[in-house]
Amino acid sequence: GKKSLRQKIVDELKHYSNGFHLLWIDTKVAARMLWRLLHGQVLTRRERRRLLRTCADLFRLVPFLVFIIVPFMEFLLPVFLKIFPEMLPSTFETESKKEEKQKKRLNAKLELAKFLQETIAEMAKRNKADTG
Numbered sequence: 001g002k003k004s005l006r007q008k009i010v011d012e013l014k015h016y017s018n019g020f021h022l023l024w025i026d027t028k029v030a031a032r033m034l035w036r037l038l039h040g041q042v043l044t045r046r047e048r049r050r051l052l053r054t055c056a057d058l059f060r061l062v063p064f065l066v067f068i069i070v071p072f073m074e075f076l077l078p079v080f081l082k083i084f085p086e087m088l089p090s091t092f093e094t095e096s097k098k099e100e101k102q103k104k105r106l107n108a109k110l111e112l113a114k115f116l117q118e119t120i121a122e123m124a125k126r127n128k129a130d131t132g
Contacts, residue, residue: 019092023057026091030054057089064088 003011033051037043043051064087067077081087 015094016092019089022091023054023061023089026050026054026057053090057091060087060089064092 030051033043033047037051067073067080
């Protein structure tokens with residue numbers, strides 16, 4: 001059924017507290033990786049990607065904090081998220097947003113694959129015509 005206003009507010013607060021908690025964990029892990037990197041150890045590709053994602057999340061956190069700190073600015077957050085969808089750190093994304101991003105990436109890959117197949121088929125026809 002429909003959620004009450006109080007339940008919606010509680011759910012949003014839980015979402016943001018979980019996001020901050022996950023960001024804190026990512027930051028601690030990234031700090032350890034950075035420490036290892038500074039002491040001459042080599043990071044794996046997965047660790048490097050995680051470190052880059054966490055650094056990007058920390059940079060995205062700065063404008064996000066403005067919305068939280070300034071009174072009544074949080075009401076403008078949905079507007080800014082529509083204009084700048086990548087503004088939120090990755091730990092604050094909902095499952096539906098993640099699925100939506102995945103679908104967009106998949107559609108783009110499918111379009112690229114169709115284009116490449118058509119190009120290869122056309123090249124094969126040209127080669128056949130040239131040799132025939």
